[in-house]
Amino acid sequence: MASGRVSTVEALLRWRHPERGLLLPQHFLPVAEESGLIVPIGEWVLKEACRQARAWGDAGFPVSVAVNLSAAQLAHARLLPAVDAALQGAGLAPGALELEIAEDALLRSEPAFETALALRARGVQLSIDRFGTGTSSLEALRRFPLTKLKIDRSYVGDVGHDPVDAAMVPAIISVARSLGLRVVGEGVETAEQLDFLRQHGCDDYQGFYAGAAMATPDLSPHPG
Structure with missing residues (x-):
């Protein structure tokens, strides 16, 4: 947030379908999850992301890859061996790899806790x-050995117009800070949103204001 330096690049998956x-x-991911193909696909993504980060x-x-x-x-x-x-x-x-997990997924099964550890x-x-966006956010923060919290874009998008979101974002940042977590604001598209997050102590941001999804990201510092 302070320097404009790219610290982490998030891996995004696309399928180049021959007809569509x-x-x-x-x-395509819902079908991959239902069929079990999400496991080998996920292993391929991990390998490619780590290779690109290196x-x-x-x-x-030197950046982390999420x-x-x-x-x-x-x-x-197979996750840990992968x-x-x-x-x-x-x-x-290992510190250059960041795994992002939706809060509902964290609390869906007990093995998730052991895997996280x-x-x-x-x-x-x-x-x-x-x-x-999940149902048990504070429980996830309390139980799991997390390092970072990413505020959903639905909160960030209206901080300049919705007083509820304008109050929620600083509250989330405060909770995360008390737990020693780094905070990222997702979906930042305007200078106004960036300034709001900066004023309230957010550590990092991501979104179109920093750059759109691209095949080969430009990792030079952003002027924001």
């Missing part, structure tokens, strides 16, 4: 994604 063109996740580091741009995990991946026995293989294959430090023991960063 470029498909967004909502058009390549950026070697090129003089990868989203579904509830099915978090509960699967993370180990991706890190070792790329020669990437094992990931943190390895040094992998864990963030709770889209905070404020």
